[in-house]
Amino acid sequence: MDFPRNQGYGGLMQVNRKLTLTAHTLLVCAGFFASTVHAADANLEAGRMLFTKDAKPACAICHTLADAGAMGEIGPSLDDLKPDEARVLQALKTGIGQMPAFTSLTEEQRQILAKYVAQVTKAH
């Protein structure tokens, strides 16, 4: 870019201040977006872990879900069923048919799982 040499020292300082402000604004925005994306990723990863391992018994034993690499065949394939969040939550809270209730999980864990299943099966 062209430095405004003909404006003297004061002019140069002003330009510098503007540049600094702009750079700062960009950094703040980038940081905000990065942290939002990371939070979403972390929840997806937590949901996947609950599905494959942390929930007892693990959902993956009974259900097929491509995103989790799960190929269980006792319950319906969630890839086909594409349950929305509310449907997953209900099944986890009360159990359904052969599926036990998952009251050992916290409400937050059940929500993370429900969001995860709904999101990776594109139910929402």
Ligand code: HEC
């Ligand atoms: C012991 C095997 C088993 C495990 C473990 C299991 N499920 Fe199920 N699940 C089933 C069966 C069987 C059904 C079908 C029940 C019926 O419709 O009678 C079912 C149904 C569902 C449904 C559909 C509910 C509806 O409204 O039709 C969802 C969603 C679901 N399971 C999610 C999960 C999640 C998430 C986990 C892990 C926390 C899990 N399941 C763990 C066996 C299991």
